[in-house]
Amino acid sequence: MHVTFPGRHGADPARAVDGVDLDIRPGEIVALVGESGCGKTTLARSLLGLVPPTAGRVTFGGKPLGYSSRALKAYRKRVQLVLQDPSGSLNPRHTVYDAVAEGLRIHGYGGDEQEAVAQALSRAGLRPPERFFLRYPHELSGGQRQRVVIAGALVLEPELIVADEPVASLDASVRGEILALLLRLRAELGLSALVVTHDLGLAWNIADRVAVMYLGRIVETGEVERVLTAPQHPYTRALLSVLPEAPGDPVVLTGEPPDPSRIPSGCRFHARCQILASGEAERAGVADACRGEDLPLLDGGGRAQVACHWARAVRT
Incomplete structure (x- = not known):
């Protein structure tokens, strides 16, 4: 896959993703590692259909990703994004309940909304979930806000989560809890995940496989233990x-x-x-x-x- 952006004032196009081939298997956690500006966030956004590739394609379950509004809506029910900054991800005027229920409402969920929200919050480690329904983001700690963001992704029961620096803004004491949560969700729900990070220590703790990216390309990949020990x-x-x-x-x-x-x-x-x-x-x-x-x-x-x-x- 290639993703280029037009250059300014007649400059050459910027090759943000310059030829990447990457598989994520069912139930696998892959860490995409590299410095800021290496193209890893652009690659993640392309996997979500937010940035169409200039060349190449994204496939999910063996089928090419379509870019019509209907195709993208169906796709995003199966693939969810968890962003770096939970404060920026959550509307300060929305309660926790509304934040988690938003995806259900967008996709026209036909079941019991309150039960689905409660289950997602409980899976994300916010128990008892009813205690958090009417709280606002400013009433929560950073770790709790990130758990709400994860609950909002989980409520649609996706098959893949793309997590862009999921613990970068959290205190060290909370980071381990969120990483343990992601591993538990993989074990319980069979989730796959692409974790975008600049932190190789995080990759070591959570990933099955690591892909190291530099200037738009993957330069080394393999099982995390092999790549990070040798x-x-x-x-x-x-x-x-x-x-x-x-x-x-x-x-x-x-x-x-x-x-x-x-x-x-x-x-x-x-x-x-x-x-x-x-x-x-x-x-x-x-x-x-x-x-x-x-x-x-x-x-x-x-x-x-x-x-x-x-x-x-x-x-x-």
């Missing part, structure tokens, strides 16, 4: 090196990620790559390839893969 791509190594429990000194990347309207030739990470800068790529005989030879896209399967000339040369 990272192959220099970018993944740099991200992991700043975790408190990481051995050795943190890798300080030079410069900022390139402008997505001017993606460099060769490996898109080569201008900031510590392996190329240290001479290791030269000794492996791949320095010229790093600077000038593009890498093929990784396929969306679950096996461990890396888009790096040096990692491939060392591995072989």
